[in-house]
Amino acid sequence: MTRSTIAPSTRTASDLPGLTNQADLTDQPGLTDQPGPTDQSGPTDQPGPTGLPGLPDLTAVRLSHRAILVDIARLASLLSAASAPAMPLARAGAVATYVHRYHAAVRHQHRGEDELLWPAVAAAAGQALDLSSSAAEHAALGRLQDSGDEAAARFAEDPARHAPGLAALLAEQRDRLIDHVVAEEQRLFPVILHRVSAARYAAAEAEFRRSTPSDLAAWMLPWLWRYASADERRVLPPAAVVEPLVAAYAAHEARTFGHGR
Template sequence: MTRSHPVRVRPRTDGDPVPDVMGMRLAHRAMLRDANRLPDLAERLAAGTCDARRADAVARYVRDFADSVHHHHSVEDEVLWPVLAASAGPHVDLTELSDDHAALDPALARLRTTADAFRARPGEDTATALAVELAELRDTLTEHIGDEEASVFPVIERHVSVADWAAVEARIRKRAKLSFEAPRVLAVASDAERAAIEADGGLALRVLLAVLVPPFRRRERAVFGA
Protein backbone atom coordinates (compact mmCIF):
# COMPACT_ATOMS: atom_id res chain seq x y z
CA MET A 1 0.00 0.00 0.00
CA THR A 2 1.30 3.48 -0.88
CA ARG A 3 2.24 5.48 2.18
CA SER A 4 0.27 8.66 2.69
CA HIS A 5 2.90 10.91 4.26
CA PRO A 6 4.06 13.72 1.93
CA VAL A 7 7.23 13.32 -0.11
CA ARG A 8 9.27 16.31 -1.21
CA VAL A 9 10.26 16.11 -4.86
CA ARG A 10 11.23 18.39 -7.71
CA PRO A 11 9.12 17.15 -10.63
CA ARG A 12 10.75 17.00 -14.02
CA THR A 13 9.94 19.81 -16.43
CA ASP A 14 10.25 19.96 -20.22
CA GLY A 15 13.89 20.19 -21.24
CA ASP A 16 15.20 18.43 -18.14
CA PRO A 17 17.18 15.20 -18.60
CA VAL A 18 15.08 12.01 -18.72
CA PRO A 19 15.61 9.37 -15.98
CA ASP A 20 17.18 6.13 -17.15
CA VAL A 21 14.96 3.21 -16.13
CA MET A 22 17.44 0.57 -17.31
CA GLY A 23 18.09 -0.64 -13.75
CA MET A 24 14.42 -1.31 -13.09
CA ARG A 25 13.99 -2.89 -16.52
CA LEU A 26 16.91 -5.25 -15.82
CA ALA A 27 15.52 -6.12 -12.38
CA HIS A 28 12.26 -7.10 -14.05
CA ARG A 29 14.10 -9.09 -16.71
CA ALA A 30 16.07 -11.01 -14.07
CA MET A 31 12.90 -11.70 -12.13
CA LEU A 32 11.12 -13.04 -15.20
CA ARG A 33 14.11 -15.20 -16.14
CA ASP A 34 13.85 -17.02 -12.81
CA ALA A 35 10.06 -16.99 -12.91
CA ASN A 36 10.24 -18.91 -16.20
CA ARG A 37 13.08 -21.32 -15.52
CA LEU A 38 12.14 -22.38 -11.97
CA PRO A 39 8.81 -24.05 -12.88
CA ASP A 40 10.58 -25.97 -15.65
CA LEU A 41 13.22 -27.08 -13.16
CA ALA A 42 10.60 -28.27 -10.66
CA GLU A 43 8.82 -30.22 -13.38
CA ARG A 44 12.07 -31.97 -14.34
CA LEU A 45 12.73 -32.81 -10.71
CA ALA A 46 9.21 -34.24 -10.36
CA ALA A 47 9.86 -36.49 -13.34
CA GLY A 48 13.25 -37.69 -12.09
CA THR A 49 15.17 -37.98 -8.86
CA CYS A 50 16.67 -35.38 -6.57
CA ASP A 51 19.05 -36.02 -3.71
CA ALA A 52 18.92 -34.15 -0.42
CA ARG A 53 21.82 -31.86 -1.31
CA ARG A 54 20.25 -30.61 -4.51
CA ALA A 55 16.83 -30.33 -2.88
CA ASP A 56 18.37 -28.07 -0.26
CA ALA A 57 20.05 -25.94 -2.96
CA VAL A 58 16.79 -25.65 -4.93
CA ALA A 59 14.71 -24.75 -1.88
CA ARG A 60 17.19 -22.11 -0.76
CA TYR A 61 17.24 -20.58 -4.23
CA VAL A 62 13.44 -20.52 -4.40
CA ARG A 63 13.31 -18.85 -1.01
CA ASP A 64 15.82 -16.19 -2.12
CA PHE A 65 13.79 -15.67 -5.28
CA ALA A 66 10.61 -15.20 -3.23
CA ASP A 67 12.43 -12.75 -0.97
CA SER A 68 13.71 -10.89 -4.04
CA VAL A 69 10.19 -10.51 -5.44
CA HIS A 70 8.96 -9.32 -2.03
CA HIS A 71 11.82 -6.81 -1.78
CA HIS A 72 11.09 -5.47 -5.24
CA HIS A 73 7.39 -4.82 -4.74
CA SER A 74 7.89 -3.58 -1.16
CA VAL A 75 10.35 -0.89 -2.19
CA GLU A 76 8.06 0.11 -5.01
CA ASP A 77 5.22 0.57 -2.52
CA GLU A 78 7.33 2.32 0.10
CA VAL A 79 9.87 4.26 -1.97
CA LEU A 80 8.85 4.61 -5.63
CA TRP A 81 5.08 4.99 -5.43
CA PRO A 82 5.21 8.04 -3.11
CA VAL A 83 7.71 9.72 -5.45
CA LEU A 84 5.49 8.98 -8.45
CA ALA A 85 2.41 10.28 -6.68
CA ALA A 86 4.20 13.47 -5.62
CA SER A 87 5.78 14.01 -9.04
CA ALA A 88 2.93 13.06 -11.37
CA GLY A 89 -0.16 13.71 -9.25
CA PRO A 90 -3.32 12.93 -11.25
CA HIS A 91 -1.26 11.60 -14.17
CA VAL A 92 -0.69 8.27 -12.38
CA ASP A 93 -3.04 5.75 -10.77
CA LEU A 94 -1.21 3.07 -8.79
CA THR A 95 -4.26 1.36 -7.31
CA GLU A 96 -4.22 -1.79 -9.44
CA LEU A 97 -0.46 -2.24 -9.16
CA SER A 98 -0.63 -1.85 -5.38
CA ASP A 99 -3.47 -4.38 -5.24
CA ASP A 100 -1.28 -6.80 -7.22
CA HIS A 101 1.51 -6.32 -4.68
CA ALA A 102 -0.84 -7.05 -1.80
CA ALA A 103 -1.92 -10.29 -3.50
CA LEU A 104 1.69 -11.36 -4.00
CA ASP A 105 2.58 -11.66 -0.32
CA PRO A 106 0.34 -14.68 0.47
CA ALA A 107 1.46 -16.31 -2.79
CA LEU A 108 5.10 -15.86 -1.80
CA ALA A 109 4.39 -17.25 1.67
CA ARG A 110 2.83 -20.36 0.11
CA LEU A 111 5.83 -20.73 -2.19
CA ARG A 112 8.28 -20.61 0.72
CA THR A 113 6.26 -23.24 2.60
CA THR A 114 6.16 -25.50 -0.46
CA ALA A 115 9.89 -25.09 -1.01
CA ASP A 116 10.55 -26.08 2.60
CA ALA A 117 8.36 -29.17 2.17
CA PHE A 118 10.34 -30.15 -0.93
CA ARG A 119 13.61 -29.72 0.95
CA ALA A 120 12.36 -31.88 3.83
CA ARG A 121 10.97 -34.62 1.59
CA PRO A 122 12.18 -34.37 -2.02
CA GLY A 123 10.04 -36.47 -4.31
CA GLU A 124 7.48 -36.40 -7.08
CA ASP A 125 4.63 -35.05 -4.94
CA THR A 126 6.54 -32.19 -3.35
CA ALA A 127 8.32 -31.28 -6.60
CA THR A 128 4.99 -31.22 -8.43
CA ALA A 129 3.49 -28.97 -5.76
CA LEU A 130 6.50 -26.68 -6.09
CA ALA A 131 6.10 -26.59 -9.88
CA VAL A 132 2.45 -25.57 -9.50
CA GLU A 133 3.22 -22.72 -7.09
CA LEU A 134 6.07 -21.50 -9.29
CA ALA A 135 3.96 -21.62 -12.44
CA GLU A 136 1.23 -19.57 -10.78
CA LEU A 137 3.77 -17.00 -9.65
CA ARG A 138 5.27 -16.91 -13.16
CA ASP A 139 1.90 -16.11 -14.70
CA THR A 140 1.15 -13.44 -12.10
CA LEU A 141 4.54 -11.75 -12.45
CA THR A 142 4.49 -11.83 -16.25
CA GLU A 143 1.17 -9.99 -16.35
CA HIS A 144 2.03 -7.62 -13.52
CA ILE A 145 5.43 -6.60 -14.87
CA GLY A 146 3.98 -6.06 -18.34
CA ASP A 147 1.29 -3.78 -16.90
CA GLU A 148 3.79 -1.97 -14.68
CA GLU A 149 6.27 -1.23 -17.44
CA ALA A 150 3.51 -0.04 -19.76
CA SER A 151 1.95 2.28 -17.19
CA VAL A 152 4.78 3.34 -14.86
CA PHE A 153 7.86 3.74 -17.06
CA PRO A 154 6.33 6.54 -19.18
CA VAL A 155 5.28 8.34 -15.99
CA ILE A 156 8.82 8.11 -14.57
CA GLU A 157 10.33 9.41 -17.79
CA ARG A 158 7.83 12.24 -18.13
CA HIS A 159 7.39 13.43 -14.54
CA VAL A 160 10.25 12.27 -12.25
CA SER A 161 13.45 14.29 -12.10
CA VAL A 162 16.83 12.64 -12.58
CA ALA A 163 17.80 13.60 -9.01
CA ASP A 164 14.65 12.08 -7.50
CA TRP A 165 15.05 8.92 -9.59
CA ALA A 166 18.68 8.57 -8.48
CA ALA A 167 17.54 8.85 -4.86
CA VAL A 168 14.92 6.14 -5.44
CA GLU A 169 17.48 3.79 -6.99
CA ALA A 170 19.96 4.42 -4.17
CA ARG A 171 17.37 3.49 -1.55
CA ILE A 172 16.41 0.35 -3.50
CA ARG A 173 20.05 -0.79 -3.79
CA LYS A 174 20.63 -0.15 -0.09
CA ARG A 175 17.93 -2.67 0.83
CA ALA A 176 18.81 -5.29 -1.78
CA LYS A 177 20.67 -8.56 -1.20
CA LEU A 178 23.44 -7.80 -3.66
CA SER A 179 24.96 -11.28 -3.57
CA PHE A 180 21.72 -12.53 -5.14
CA GLU A 181 20.54 -9.53 -7.15
CA ALA A 182 23.73 -8.30 -8.82
CA PRO A 183 24.77 -11.55 -10.59
CA ARG A 184 21.20 -12.15 -11.77
CA VAL A 185 20.93 -8.66 -13.24
CA LEU A 186 24.30 -8.99 -14.91
CA ALA A 187 23.24 -12.30 -16.49
CA VAL A 188 20.32 -10.68 -18.34
CA ALA A 189 22.13 -7.50 -19.40
CA SER A 190 23.18 -7.03 -23.01
CA ASP A 191 26.79 -6.15 -23.76
CA ALA A 192 25.82 -2.48 -24.09
CA GLU A 193 23.85 -2.54 -20.85
CA ARG A 194 26.70 -4.26 -19.01
CA ALA A 195 29.15 -1.65 -20.31
CA ALA A 196 26.86 1.12 -19.08
CA ILE A 197 26.52 -0.53 -15.66
CA GLU A 198 30.28 -0.91 -15.28
CA ALA A 199 30.96 2.62 -16.51
CA ASP A 200 28.51 4.03 -13.99
CA GLY A 201 29.80 1.90 -11.10
CA GLY A 202 33.48 2.24 -11.87
CA LEU A 203 36.25 0.14 -10.36
CA ALA A 204 34.39 -0.50 -7.11
CA LEU A 205 31.51 -2.18 -8.94
CA ARG A 206 33.82 -4.24 -11.14
CA VAL A 207 35.62 -5.51 -8.04
CA LEU A 208 32.31 -6.27 -6.33
CA LEU A 209 31.06 -8.22 -9.34
CA ALA A 210 34.32 -10.15 -9.55
CA VAL A 211 33.73 -11.25 -5.95
CA LEU A 212 30.00 -11.99 -6.23
CA VAL A 213 29.55 -13.58 -9.64
CA PRO A 214 31.73 -16.76 -9.46
CA PRO A 215 30.13 -18.19 -6.27
CA PHE A 216 26.69 -17.34 -7.61
CA ARG A 217 27.43 -19.19 -10.85
CA ARG A 218 28.47 -22.23 -8.81
CA ARG A 219 25.24 -21.94 -6.90
CA GLU A 220 23.26 -21.85 -10.14
CA ARG A 221 24.96 -25.01 -11.37
CA ALA A 222 24.05 -26.77 -8.11
CA VAL A 223 20.41 -25.73 -8.58
CA PHE A 224 19.82 -25.91 -12.32
CA GLY A 225 22.54 -28.33 -13.37
CA ALA A 226 25.51 -27.83 -15.67
Protein backbone atom coordinates in the same frame (compact mmCIF):
# COMPACT_ATOMS: atom_id res chain seq x y z
CA MET B 1 -6.19 -20.55 -5.91
CA THR B 2 -3.56 -22.93 -7.21
CA ARG B 3 -4.08 -24.22 -10.70
CA SER B 4 -4.91 -27.91 -10.93
CA THR B 5 -2.81 -28.39 -14.06
CA ILE B 6 0.49 -26.92 -15.08
CA ALA B 7 0.80 -25.61 -18.60
CA PRO B 8 3.89 -23.97 -19.93
CA SER B 9 3.53 -20.27 -20.64
CA THR B 10 2.72 -19.50 -24.25
CA ARG B 11 4.82 -16.34 -24.08
CA THR B 12 8.37 -16.45 -25.38
CA ALA B 13 11.30 -14.42 -24.09
CA SER B 14 10.77 -11.81 -26.77
CA ASP B 15 7.25 -11.21 -25.48
CA LEU B 16 8.39 -10.32 -21.97
CA PRO B 17 8.89 -6.72 -20.86
CA GLY B 18 12.42 -5.55 -20.27
CA LEU B 19 13.98 -8.21 -22.50
CA THR B 20 14.76 -5.72 -25.22
CA ASN B 21 17.34 -3.20 -24.11
CA GLN B 22 16.28 0.41 -23.68
CA ALA B 23 12.93 0.57 -25.46
CA ASP B 24 12.08 4.16 -26.37
CA LEU B 25 8.74 4.73 -24.69
CA THR B 26 8.64 8.30 -25.92
CA ASP B 27 7.35 6.86 -29.20
CA GLN B 28 4.04 5.99 -27.56
CA PRO B 29 1.07 8.03 -28.82
CA GLY B 30 0.37 11.24 -26.95
CA LEU B 31 3.65 11.37 -25.04
CA THR B 32 5.37 13.83 -27.33
CA ASP B 33 2.50 15.55 -29.15
CA GLN B 34 0.77 16.94 -26.07
CA PRO B 35 3.19 17.04 -23.15
CA GLY B 36 1.63 17.31 -19.73
CA PRO B 37 3.11 18.89 -16.61
CA THR B 38 6.58 17.59 -15.82
CA ASP B 39 8.46 17.45 -12.56
CA GLN B 40 11.09 20.15 -12.78
CA SER B 41 12.71 19.58 -9.39
CA GLY B 42 16.47 19.43 -9.64
CA PRO B 43 18.65 19.39 -12.75
CA THR B 44 17.26 17.73 -15.86
CA ASP B 45 20.36 17.42 -18.04
CA GLN B 46 21.24 13.81 -17.20
CA PRO B 47 20.98 11.45 -20.18
CA GLY B 48 18.10 9.01 -19.88
CA PRO B 49 17.57 5.56 -21.41
CA THR B 50 17.22 6.93 -24.93
CA GLY B 51 20.30 9.13 -24.69
CA LEU B 52 18.09 12.25 -24.59
CA PRO B 53 18.71 14.80 -21.81
CA GLY B 54 16.19 14.97 -19.00
CA LEU B 55 14.70 11.49 -19.28
CA PRO B 56 14.87 9.14 -16.28
CA ASP B 57 17.04 6.09 -16.85
CA LEU B 58 14.83 2.99 -16.52
CA THR B 59 17.68 0.53 -17.09
CA ALA B 60 17.81 -0.75 -13.49
CA VAL B 61 14.10 -1.46 -13.13
CA ARG B 62 13.96 -3.07 -16.58
CA LEU B 63 16.89 -5.29 -15.64
CA SER B 64 15.27 -6.29 -12.35
CA HIS B 65 12.00 -7.12 -14.10
CA ARG B 66 13.85 -9.20 -16.70
CA ALA B 67 15.73 -11.21 -14.06
CA ILE B 68 12.50 -11.79 -12.12
CA LEU B 69 10.57 -13.04 -15.15
CA VAL B 70 13.27 -15.20 -16.71
CA ASP B 71 14.15 -16.85 -13.41
CA ILE B 72 10.57 -17.69 -12.43
CA ALA B 73 10.14 -19.27 -15.86
CA ARG B 74 13.31 -21.32 -15.32
CA LEU B 75 12.19 -22.44 -11.86
CA ALA B 76 8.69 -23.37 -13.03
CA SER B 77 10.13 -25.38 -15.92
CA LEU B 78 12.61 -27.15 -13.65
CA LEU B 79 9.97 -28.24 -11.14
CA SER B 80 7.43 -29.26 -13.77
CA ALA B 81 9.95 -31.58 -15.44
CA ALA B 82 9.31 -35.31 -15.11
CA SER B 83 12.68 -35.69 -13.37
CA ALA B 84 11.89 -33.28 -10.51
CA PRO B 85 10.43 -35.89 -8.11
CA ALA B 86 13.56 -38.02 -8.53
CA MET B 87 16.02 -35.27 -7.56
CA PRO B 88 18.67 -36.26 -5.00
CA LEU B 89 18.18 -34.58 -1.64
CA ALA B 90 21.33 -32.47 -2.05
CA ARG B 91 20.07 -30.95 -5.27
CA ALA B 92 16.54 -30.55 -3.89
CA GLY B 93 18.07 -28.56 -1.05
CA ALA B 94 19.90 -26.32 -3.52
CA VAL B 95 16.63 -25.76 -5.42
CA ALA B 96 14.80 -24.84 -2.21
CA THR B 97 17.52 -22.38 -1.21
CA TYR B 98 17.43 -20.81 -4.67
CA VAL B 99 13.65 -20.43 -4.45
CA HIS B 100 13.98 -18.75 -1.03
CA ARG B 101 16.64 -16.31 -2.28
CA TYR B 102 14.73 -15.57 -5.46
CA HIS B 103 11.62 -14.80 -3.44
CA ALA B 104 13.62 -12.51 -1.13
CA ALA B 105 14.89 -10.63 -4.19
CA VAL B 106 11.38 -10.23 -5.63
CA ARG B 107 9.95 -9.08 -2.31
CA HIS B 108 12.72 -6.50 -2.02
CA GLN B 109 12.06 -5.22 -5.54
CA HIS B 110 8.35 -4.90 -4.87
CA ARG B 111 8.90 -3.26 -1.47
CA GLY B 112 11.26 -0.75 -3.07
CA GLU B 113 8.75 0.03 -5.78
CA ASP B 114 5.91 0.47 -3.27
CA GLU B 115 7.85 2.53 -0.73
CA LEU B 116 10.40 4.47 -2.80
CA LEU B 117 10.18 4.37 -6.60
CA TRP B 118 6.46 4.64 -7.32
CA PRO B 119 5.74 7.22 -4.57
CA ALA B 120 8.39 9.45 -6.17
CA VAL B 121 6.59 9.00 -9.48
CA ALA B 122 3.20 9.72 -7.90
CA ALA B 123 4.53 12.88 -6.25
CA ALA B 124 5.48 14.20 -9.68
CA ALA B 125 2.39 12.92 -11.52
CA GLY B 126 -0.16 13.99 -8.91
CA GLN B 127 -3.68 12.73 -9.48
CA ALA B 128 -2.68 11.27 -12.84
CA LEU B 129 -1.40 8.10 -11.18
CA ASP B 130 -3.18 5.53 -8.99
CA LEU B 131 -0.76 3.10 -7.33
CA SER B 132 -3.32 1.06 -5.40
CA SER B 133 -3.57 -1.75 -7.95
CA SER B 134 0.20 -2.19 -8.13
CA ALA B 135 0.51 -2.40 -4.33
CA ALA B 136 -2.38 -4.85 -4.14
CA GLU B 137 -0.77 -7.06 -6.78
CA HIS B 138 2.53 -6.98 -4.89
CA ALA B 139 0.75 -8.04 -1.70
CA ALA B 140 -1.02 -10.92 -3.47
CA LEU B 141 2.26 -12.05 -5.02
CA GLY B 142 3.89 -11.87 -1.59
CA ARG B 143 1.34 -14.29 -0.19
CA LEU B 144 1.94 -16.64 -3.11
CA GLN B 145 5.69 -16.43 -2.47
CA ASP B 146 5.14 -17.27 1.20
CA SER B 147 3.30 -20.40 0.12
CA GLY B 148 6.10 -21.15 -2.34
CA ASP B 149 8.71 -20.88 0.40
CA GLU B 150 6.78 -23.34 2.55
CA ALA B 151 6.42 -25.71 -0.40
CA ALA B 152 10.14 -25.40 -1.20
CA ALA B 153 11.04 -26.37 2.36
CA ARG B 154 8.84 -29.47 2.08
CA PHE B 155 10.35 -30.27 -1.33
CA ALA B 156 13.85 -30.18 0.15
CA GLU B 157 12.84 -32.88 2.65
CA ASP B 158 10.87 -35.12 0.27
CA PRO B 159 11.16 -34.26 -3.45
CA ALA B 160 9.12 -37.21 -4.65
CA ARG B 161 6.14 -36.21 -2.55
CA HIS B 162 6.25 -32.43 -2.82
CA ALA B 163 7.52 -31.66 -6.34
CA PRO B 164 3.97 -31.33 -7.79
CA GLY B 165 2.88 -28.84 -5.14
CA LEU B 166 5.94 -26.63 -5.58
CA ALA B 167 5.66 -26.86 -9.37
CA ALA B 168 2.04 -25.68 -9.28
CA LEU B 169 2.87 -22.67 -7.10
CA LEU B 170 5.83 -21.66 -9.26
CA ALA B 171 3.77 -21.97 -12.44
CA GLU B 172 1.03 -19.79 -10.95
CA GLN B 173 3.57 -17.23 -9.83
CA ARG B 174 5.17 -17.21 -13.30
CA ASP B 175 1.88 -16.42 -14.99
CA ARG B 176 0.87 -13.78 -12.45
CA LEU B 177 4.27 -12.09 -12.52
CA ILE B 178 4.22 -11.87 -16.32
CA ASP B 179 0.77 -10.27 -16.26
CA HIS B 180 1.79 -7.92 -13.44
CA VAL B 181 5.05 -6.72 -14.97
CA VAL B 182 3.54 -6.25 -18.43
CA ALA B 183 0.73 -4.12 -17.00
CA GLU B 184 3.02 -2.19 -14.64
CA GLU B 185 5.53 -1.28 -17.34
CA GLN B 186 2.82 -0.28 -19.80
CA ARG B 187 1.03 1.85 -17.21
CA LEU B 188 3.90 3.45 -15.27
CA PHE B 189 6.89 3.76 -17.57
CA PRO B 190 5.28 6.34 -19.92
CA VAL B 191 4.30 8.39 -16.86
CA ILE B 192 7.85 8.26 -15.50
CA LEU B 193 9.38 9.34 -18.79
CA HIS B 194 6.80 12.04 -19.37
CA ARG B 195 6.40 13.58 -15.92
CA VAL B 196 9.36 12.76 -13.64
CA SER B 197 12.71 14.52 -13.80
CA ALA B 198 15.83 12.43 -14.22
CA ALA B 199 17.17 13.86 -10.95
CA ARG B 200 14.12 12.91 -8.88
CA TYR B 201 13.96 9.39 -10.26
CA ALA B 202 17.72 8.86 -9.82
CA ALA B 203 17.46 9.98 -6.18
CA ALA B 204 14.67 7.46 -5.51
CA GLU B 205 16.70 4.68 -7.13
CA ALA B 206 19.77 5.58 -5.07
CA GLU B 207 17.71 5.36 -1.88
CA PHE B 208 16.35 2.00 -3.06
CA ARG B 209 19.89 0.68 -3.56
CA ARG B 210 20.92 1.85 -0.09
CA SER B 211 17.96 -0.01 1.42
CA THR B 212 19.21 -3.42 0.21
CA PRO B 213 20.50 -5.55 3.13
CA SER B 214 24.10 -6.65 2.62
CA ASP B 215 23.32 -10.36 2.77
CA LEU B 216 20.63 -9.99 0.11
CA ALA B 217 22.89 -7.80 -2.03
CA ALA B 218 25.52 -10.56 -2.02
CA TRP B 219 23.04 -12.76 -3.92
CA MET B 220 21.19 -10.14 -5.93
CA LEU B 221 24.20 -8.38 -7.44
CA PRO B 222 25.63 -11.41 -9.28
CA TRP B 223 22.08 -12.49 -10.14
CA LEU B 224 21.41 -9.16 -11.86
CA TRP B 225 24.93 -9.13 -13.35
CA ARG B 226 24.13 -12.47 -14.98
CA TYR B 227 21.19 -10.98 -16.89
CA ALA B 228 22.70 -7.57 -17.69
CA SER B 229 24.23 -6.60 -21.00
CA ALA B 230 27.64 -4.95 -20.99
CA ASP B 231 25.96 -1.54 -21.26
CA GLU B 232 23.39 -2.29 -18.55
CA ARG B 233 26.09 -3.21 -16.07
CA ARG B 234 26.80 0.51 -15.71
CA VAL B 235 23.79 0.71 -13.32
CA LEU B 236 25.31 -1.96 -11.05
CA PRO B 237 28.30 -1.55 -8.74
CA PRO B 238 31.72 -1.80 -10.43
CA ALA B 239 33.01 -5.17 -11.58
CA ALA B 240 35.55 -5.13 -8.75
CA VAL B 241 32.62 -5.29 -6.31
CA VAL B 242 30.39 -7.76 -8.17
CA GLU B 243 32.82 -10.22 -9.72
CA PRO B 244 34.06 -11.68 -6.39
CA LEU B 245 30.42 -12.64 -5.71
CA VAL B 246 29.82 -14.23 -9.10
CA ALA B 247 31.52 -17.56 -8.42
CA ALA B 248 29.32 -18.38 -5.41
CA TYR B 249 26.15 -17.48 -7.30
CA ALA B 250 27.23 -19.43 -10.41
CA ALA B 251 27.99 -22.52 -8.33
CA HIS B 252 24.57 -22.34 -6.65
CA GLU B 253 22.89 -21.81 -10.01
CA ALA B 254 24.65 -24.87 -11.44
CA ARG B 255 23.61 -27.04 -8.48
CA THR B 256 20.02 -25.83 -8.86
CA PHE B 257 19.52 -26.08 -12.59
CA GLY B 258 22.06 -28.76 -13.33
CA HIS B 259 23.99 -26.64 -15.82
CA GLY B 260 25.10 -23.08 -16.46
CA ARG B 261 23.21 -20.60 -18.51
